[in-house]
Amino acid sequence: MSAQTPTSPWRSKAPKPKKVKGVTGIASLNGKWGYLFTAPFFVMFLIFGLAPIVYSTYIAFFHWDPLGDQTFNGLENFTNLLQDDHFWNALRNTLNIWALSTFPQMAMSIGLAAVLRNKKLKFKTFWRTILLVPNITSVIAVAIVFGQLFGRDFGLINLFLSYLGMPHHIDFIEETIPGHIAIATMITWRWVGYNALIFLASMLAIPEDLYESASLDGASAWQQFIYVTLPQLKNTITFVLIVGTIGGLQVFAEPLTLGGTMDGGSTRQFSTLTLYLYEQAFINNKWGYAAAVGILITFIVLIVSGINFMITRRLASEEQ
Amino acid sequence: MSQTVANRVIGRRKVPRWQKVSPFGYFALALISFISVFPFYWMFVVASNTTAEISKSPPSLIPGPRFFIVVEHVLQVVPFGLALWNTLLVGTVVAVAQVFFSALAGFAFAKLHFKGRKFLILFVIGTMMLPSQLGIIPLFMMISQWGLFDTLYALIVPALVTAFGVFWMRQIIDAQIPNELLEAASIDGGSVLRIYWSIVLPVIRQSSFVLGLFSFLGIWNDFLWPGLVLSSPEHFTAQIAVQQLKASYVIDYALNMGGAFMATSPLLILFIFVGRRLVSGVMDGAVKG
Numbered sequence: 001m002s003a004q005t006p007t008s009p010w011r012s013k014a015p016k017p018k019k020v021k022g023v024t025g026i027a028s029l030n031g032k033w034g035y036l037f038t039a040p041f042f043v044m045f046l047i048f049g050l051a052p053i054v055y056s057t058y059i060a061f062f063h064w065d066p067l068g069d070q071t072f073n074g075l076e077n078f079t080n081l082l083q084d085d086h087f088w089n090a091l092r093n094t095l096n097i098w099a100l101s102t103f104p105q106m107a108m109s110i111g112l113a114a115v116l117r118n119k120k121l122k123f124k125t126f127w128r129t130i131l132l133v134p135n136i137t138s139v140i141a142v143a144i145v146f147g148q149l150f151g152r153d154f155g156l157i158n159l160f161l162s163y164l165g166m167p168h169h170i171d172f173i174e175e176t177i178p179g180h181i182a183i184a185t186m187i188t189w190r191w192v193g194y195n196a197l198i199f200l201a202s203m204l205a206i207p208e209d210l211y212e213s214a215s216l217d218g219a220s221a222w223q224q225f226i227y228v229t230l231p232q233l234k235n236t237i238t239f240v241l242i243v244g245t246i247g248g249l250q251v252f253a254e255p256l257t258l259g260g261t262m263d264g265g266s267t268r269q270f271s272t273l274t275l276y277l278y279e280q281a282f283i284n285n286k287w288g289y290a291a292a293v294g295i296l297i298t299f300i301v302l303i304v305s306g307i308n309f310m311i312t313r314r315l316a317s318e319e320q
Numbered sequence: 321m322s323q324t325v326a327n328r329v330i331g332r333r334k335v336p337r338w339q340k341v342s343p344f345g346y347f348a349l350a351l352i353s354f355i356s357v358f359p360f361y362w363m364f365v366v367a368s369n370t371t372a373e374i375s376k377s378p379p380s381l382i383p384g385p386r387f388f389i390v391v392e393h394v395l396q397v398v399p400f401g402l403a404l405w406n407t408l409l410v411g412t413v414v415a416v417a418q419v420f421f422s423a424l425a426g427f428a429f430a431k432l433h434f435k436g437r438k439f440l441i442l443f444v445i446g447t448m449m450l451p452s453q454l455g456i457i458p459l460f461m462m463i464s465q466w467g468l469f470d471t472l473y474a475l476i477v478p479a480l481v482t483a484f485g486v487f488w489m490r491q492i493i494d495a496q497i498p499n500e501l502l503e504a505a506s507i508d509g510g511s512v513l514r515i516y517w518s519i520v521l522p523v524i525r526q527s528s529f530v531l532g533l534f535s536f537l538g539i540w541n542d543f544l545w546p547g548l549v550l551s552s553p554e555h556f557t558a559q560i561a562v563q564q565l566k567a568s569y570v571i572d573y574a575l576n577m578g579g580a581f582m583a584t585s586p587l588l589i590l591f592i593f594v595g596r597r598l599v600s601g602v603m604d605g606a607v608k609g
Contacts, residue, residue, distance in 0.1 A: 032434075033428070033432055033434075033512045033513075034428045034432040034433065034434025034437060035434060037424045037425060037427060037428035037432065037516075038424070038425045038428045038429070038440065040421050040424060040425075040481075041421045041422070041424065041425035041481050041486055042425075042440075044421070044480050044481045045444075045481050045483065048459065048462075048477070048478045048480070048481070049447065049455070049481070049483065050447070051455075051458070052454075052455025052456070052457075052458035052459045052462070053447075053450065053454050053455040053458075055455070055458040056454055056455050056456075056457055056458050059457060059458070066461075108352075111348070112348065112349070112352060115341060115345040115348060115349060116349075118339075118341045118345070120339070120340050120341055121341050121345075122341075125596060125599075127349050127353065128599045129595040129596055129599055130353045130356055130357065131352065131353070131356060132591075132595065132598055132599055132602065133356050133357060133360075133588075133591065133595075134356050134359075136537050136587055136591055136598070137360075137541070137584050137587060137588075138540065138541035138543070138559055138562075138583065138584065138587075139541065139543070140541075140543050140559050140562050140563060140580065140583075141363070141562065141580035141581075141583055141584045142359060144363075144562070144566070144576050144577060144579075144580045145359040145360075145362055145363050145366075145577065145580065146359065148362075148366060148374075148573055148577070149359070149362065153375075154374060154375045154377075154379065156362075156379070159377065159378060159379075189355065189356070189359075192352070193352070193356060194602060197599060197602045197603050198602065198603070200603065201602075201603035201604070204603075221339060246448075246449060246451075249451075250451050250452065250453065252453075252544070253543070253544070256544075257543075260566070274451070274453050277453055277456075278453070278544070281456070281457055282548060287457050290457060291457055294451065294453060294454045294456075294457075295454070297451045297453070297454070298450055298451055298454060301449065301450075301451060302449065305449065
């Protein structure tokens with residue numbers, strides 16, 4: 001660093017020039033500006049984001065009735081929760097719905113992105129835009145339509161299945177597995193286009209010469225997809241999988257609106273972890289217990305995301 | 321001479337880099353597009369037909385004449401116009417606030433030096449891993465204690481800032497504004513505030529708009545929190561109004577779908593104008609490589 005180089009107040013990837021007092025006015029103000037610019041965000045984030053989470057953790061160790069008494073009961077909420085069949089049922093339902101929606105969705109969005117990526121595709125913008133339409137609409141409106149489409153007696157989906165040779169109508173609301181498939185369908189419908197765009201952005205960033213040299217080596221389009229595209233997508237796949245897992249393990253809107261009740265239906269077939277939290281908090285008024293559910297959801301999210309992260313990393317490093 | 325031989329050899333092995341999209345590719349796109357928009361069409365079909373038309377086998381697949389009758393019916397059951405206005409108001413305020421605060425903090429995290437910057441941004445990103453319902457009970461207590469229960473403030477105040485907004489803005493500013501530009505401006509004697517105002521803000525206008533749209537859509541479509549903190553019909557948002565239609569004894573599909581269609585069509589109209597920008601926004605925010 002020569003003495004002529006002005007001290008840069010901006011963050012750069014180059015090694016930081018040594019700070020010289022008084023070289024530029026801004027450099028000395030910089031620290032202050034950083035805090036000033038982030039302060040409004042942090043003040044509100046502390047009040048409405050972090051404080052409730054901390055307080056929630058506190059409540060989890062109490063028997064907390066919003067209308068009655070609040071008494072400390074140590075780990076009782078957690079030990080009760082581990083013996084609570086409804087909690088395990090909710091966990092099973094959540095994992096089921098998550099698996100049914102995540103993996104088909106990933107495969108479909110990567111496939112769609114591969115088609116969208118082609119430079120010779122006609123009506124490029126049209127396809128990209130229309131794929132995002134499901135993502136902008138409300139779960140309630142969607143659930144009302146899908147509830148009707150999946151209807152047992154007059155639903156179009158059952159009609160379609162009977163044309164395909166299904167001997168009887170399926171009850172997508174009352175039966176557990178069909179119900180989970182219906183919910184996974186709604187989630188997939190909403191997110192497949194969005195994720196396809198994410199994968200597309202990532203595919204467009206892959207250097208062209210990788211494909212050029214692969215095609216010089218005689219690789220077919222399919223081989224190029226497997227050996228060039230997929231390995232280059234590993235960060236994006238990890239990202240989409242982790243984000244999908246965090247969201248998927250908190251699923252509640254679709255089962256709540258399709259089932260119609262917070263308890264998840266007549267056999268609790270739609271009860272998910274987050275719905276169970278709401279049911280305990282706002283139907284049964286057991287706030288301490290509900291807070292404990294929230295903490296367990298957090299642990300489950302962190303564990304499953306961690307496992308996903310490790311698996312995708314492992315697969316990616318094996319491919320190389 | 322040798323040139324042409326070489327060309328021929330390579331030419332024979334060379335696969336054209338961009339083969340035409342196969343008919344199967346177009347078919348897949350058309351199918352997914354059809355599935356993407358069909359539910360909206362179906363909303364309208366069910367809303368504009370009698371239950372008998374929809375329940376026969378096969379059901380009517382084309383719109384009927386009853387749409388405006390259903391609209392009138394919806395307006396009788398819930399104050400839908402007011403609900404749309406409430407949603408628009410809350411959504412706009414929240415969108416503007418989120419963009420304002422996220423851009424400020426995102427700029428600082430992307431471009432300014434300050435002690436603890438790295439730790440703080442990692443901390444903010446880390447909180448995005450936490451389930452959003454974790455704090456809902458204390459938040460509910462706060463809103464009740466502050467006397468905001470059953471007011472529109474209950475929807476606005478907790479939504480003014482999000483970790484996601486800051487994270488997103490930081491990504492955008494990091495990617496779209498080269499350090500050299502800021503360095504040049506500061507050498508010319510621009511203050512940080514001035515540089516933010518006249519260099520950073522104009523560049524990130526498009527992306528800010530996209531972030532604002534996403535915040536707006538989030539507010540428009542939220543139903544759980546509004547359902548918890550609102551009770552009187554004059555404060556309902558559009559989604560809560562739609563939910564009220566379901567509350568009757570017998571499910572009236574035409575009524576429900578009419579409400580759903582009325583709550584959705586403003587978004588679809590908005591989407592016609594901003595869809596392309598949303599698409600590029602989603603793609604800008606993606607992790608590359």
